[in-house]
Amino acid sequence: MGPEGAAGGWLRRGWRRARRRPASVAGALVVLGFVTLALGAPWIARTDPLQTDWSRIRKAPSWAHPLGTDDLGRDGLARVVWGTRISMQAGVFSILFAMAVGVPVGLSAGYYRGALDQVVMRLTDAWLAFPFLVLAIGLVTILGPSLVNATLAIGLGATPTFIRLTRGLVLAAQEEDYVQAARALGGGDLRLMARHILPNIASALLVQATVSIPTAIIGEAVLSFLGLGVQPPAPSWGTMLNAAQQFLESAPWMAWWPGLAIFSLTLAFNLAGDGLRDALDPRDY
Amino acid sequence: MLDYLLQRGLLSVVTLAVISLVVFTGVRLIPGDPARVLAGTDADEAGLDEIREKYGLNDPIPVQYLRWVGLALRGDLGESIRTREPVARTVAMKLPITLELACLSLLVALALALPAGVFAALRRNTVWDVLANGVSLCGLSVPNFWLGIMLILLLSVRLGWLPASGFVPLLEDPLGNLRRMLMPAFVLGTGLAAVLMRQTRNSMLEVLSADYIRTAYSKGLRQRAVVLRHAIRNGLIPVVTVLGLQMGALMSGAVVTEQIFVVPGFGRLIVEAVFTRDYPLVQGVVLITASAYVLVNFLVDLSYSLLNPRIRIRGTARGA
Numbered sequence: 001m002g003p004e005g006a007a008g009g010w011l012r013r014g015w016r017r018a019r020r021r022p023a024s025v026a027g028a029l030v031v032l033g034f035v036t037l038a039l040g041a042p043w044i045a046r047t048d049p050l051q052t053d054w055s056r057i058r059k060a061p062s063w064a065h066p067l068g069t070d071d072l073g074r075d076g077l078a079r080v081v082w083g084t085r086i087s088m089q090a091g092v093f094s095i096l097f098a099m100a101v102g103v104p105v106g107l108s109a110g111y112y113r114g115a116l117d118q119v120v121m122r123l124t125d126a127w128l129a130f131p132f133l134v135l136a137i138g139l140v141t142i143l144g145p146s147l148v149n150a151t152l153a154i155g156l157g158a159t160p161t162f163i164r165l166t167r168g169l170v171l172a173a174q175e176e177d178y179v180q181a182a183r184a185l186g187g188g189d190l191r192l193m194a195r196h197i198l199p200n201i202a203s204a205l206l207v208q209a210t211v212s213i214p215t216a217i218i219g220e221a222v223l224s225f226l227g228l229g230v231q232p233p234a235p236s237w238g239t240m241l242n243a244a245q246q247f248l249e250s251a252p253w254m255a256w257w258p259g260l261a262i263f264s265l266t267l268a269f270n271l272a273g274d275g276l277r278d279a280l281d282p283r284d285y
Numbered sequence: 286m287l288d289y290l291l292q293r294g295l296l297s298v299v300t301l302a303v304i305s306l307v308v309f310t311g312v313r314l315i316p317g318d319p320a321r322v323l324a325g326t327d328a329d330e331a332g333l334d335e336i337r338e339k340y341g342l343n344d345p346i347p348v349q350y351l352r353w354v355g356l357a358l359r360g361d362l363g364e365s366i367r368t369r370e371p372v373a374r375t376v377a378m379k380l381p382i383t384l385e386l387a388c389l390s391l392l393v394a395l396a397l398a399l400p401a402g403v404f405a406a407l408r409r410n411t412v413w414d415v416l417a418n419g420v421s422l423c424g425l426s427v428p429n430f431w432l433g434i435m436l437i438l439l440l441s442v443r444l445g446w447l448p449a450s451g452f453v454p455l456l457e458d459p460l461g462n463l464r465r466m467l468m469p470a471f472v473l474g475t476g477l478a479a480v481l482m483r484q485t486r487n488s489m490l491e492v493l494s495a496d497y498i499r500t501a502y503s504k505g506l507r508q509r510a511v512v513l514r515h516a517i518r519n520g521l522i523p524v525v526t527v528l529g530l531q532m533g534a535l536m537s538g539a540v541v542t543e544q545i546f547v548v549p550g551f552g553r554l555i556v557e558a559v560f561t562r563d564y565p566l567v568q569g570v571v572l573i574t575a576s577a578y579v580l581v582n583f584l585v586d587l588s589y590s591l592l593n594p595r596i597r598i599r600g601t602a603r604g605a
Binding site for chain 2: 122123125126128129130131132133134135137138140141142214218221222225226227228241244245248249252255258259262263266267270271274
């Protein structure tokens with residue numbers, strides 16, 4: 001079978017499995033919807049999310065402001081839509097960072113084993129001992145609060161998971177015949193890792209990335225909520241919830257929408273991730 | 286067994302050494318004079334000299350590190366810049382509050398997760414199973430700080446059933462304490478419950494398909510007896526491991542939960558320390574948290590070996 005045929009077969013198999021899990025397909029569609037919101041924020045939210053208006057402070061949802069206004073009279077819808085961009089940025093870039101560091105380190109540790117592997121494993125043990133938020137707080141203390149630093153802190157928190165996962169996958173893949181065969185044919189270390197091992201462990205890494213992104217999104221919201229991430233007046237869901245806390249009695253809608261947005265996006269990612277895991281599971285033919 | 290314990294103990298010590306190195310380096314990465322960082326901006330020359338002498342800040346870095354570790358091992362984690370209280374004493378005052386919150390949330394998590402997980406496994410692929418999985422997925426996806434805000438909105442603002450925030454010491458007013466801890470414990474417990482429920486369901490499914498369970502049924506035992514006497518004991522072993530790994534998440538959750546419900550615990554302390562740039566306090570809290578995580582996981586390893594005789598026997602055989 002040619003590569004096109006193989007790809008077609010893979011797609012068909014994926015689709016067959018996806019149809020068995022409508023919830024996962026719905027999750028993927030919701031994620032896609034949020035991606036559209038994030039990319040199309042300037043066109044979807046026509047109001048400036050930073051523009052304050054003292055004449056419409058804490059107005060309940062209405063036709064003019066479907067999600068109400070906040071304590072500074074800013075439009076809730078515009079802020080939730082722009083907040084999608086910040087959450088997506090933090091969620092995706094932090095996990096990309098974790099993969100960019102974790103995959104090569106895990107690949108080298110698993111491939112070369114020996115002392116390098118021991119050192120890497122002890123370092124990840126220590127790394128994992130820092131609860132995510134405590135690690136993030138420590139880093140933000142050193143670097144200062146901002147979206148970039150929060151993304152970096154979340155990425156660093158997720159890195160040991162990718163190191164350990166990649167290492168485990170490499171250890172298993174190395175025993176496979178195709179790796180032994182490539183080695184017997186005289187393939188160099190780099191070629192073996194990049195051309196033979198990496199493509200075969202990529203699906204498991206992709207699944208891990210999908211289930212790590214919602215955790216990262218919540219991480220950014222938590223840091224911003226605590227005042228350690230995105231700084232006001234930028235429209236992050238976490239900072240919006242922080243502000244909403246003071247007006248629970250007079251303007252509860254300020255707390256509904258950003259929280260609902262975080263919940264929907266993380267639930268959608270989790271559902272899609274579950275489906276992806278099943279779709280890519282080689283045991284399920 | 287002894288071999289296994291020694292191996293795990295040694296690994297924990299190495300991990301603790303790396304943690305201490307990371308924390309020590311972290312404070313040195315803060316821009317500016319380390320003496321100024323540790324003494325605060327208000328400190329005078331005499332205060333700075335005292336810090337320099339105590340930590341040997343003019344010595345080579347490795348000597349400074351060893352001196353700092355020596356002091357930390359004796360319980361001297363420095364002084365809070367803000368209150369001038371020893372960090373160890375401040376932490377010792379706040380820790381019981383967070384431990385109470387953690388224990389209560391653990392109870393909530395176990396009370397929700399174990400029956401739901403076992404039930405879902407017993408009723409596999411039924412509506413109950415789907416429902417339990419759905420609830421667990423929602424529990425995993427809901428940000429606990431939002432759940433906390435929504436509960437305050439419903440139970441305190443709308444219904445007025447529970448106080449929204451504040452803290453009363455347990456020994457002073459047990460009932461008042463429990464009323465104020467109920468919401469934070471529930472909020473912190475739900476996330477953990479979701480993870481534990483999934484794990485319980487999966488490991489129970491594995492155990493329920495084992496030969497010895499079939500044998501128990503074929504002996505004529507009722508489902509209740511099979512589950513309670515045979516399946517749960519083995520099914521819960523992986524749950525204990527997951528519980529240990531979730532301690533970090535519980536600590537992270539406590540930081541946020543204490544912030545929302547104004548519980549004056551360890552988590553609130555660390556956030557306050559960051560905002561007041563109280564570096565010795567941040568350093569002490571980070572070191573203690575990470576060390577506690579290593580210790581808890583060492584204890585989990587121990588309990589795992591006690592729960593699973595195969596590890597014990599293998600360890601003894603190797604040791605003999």
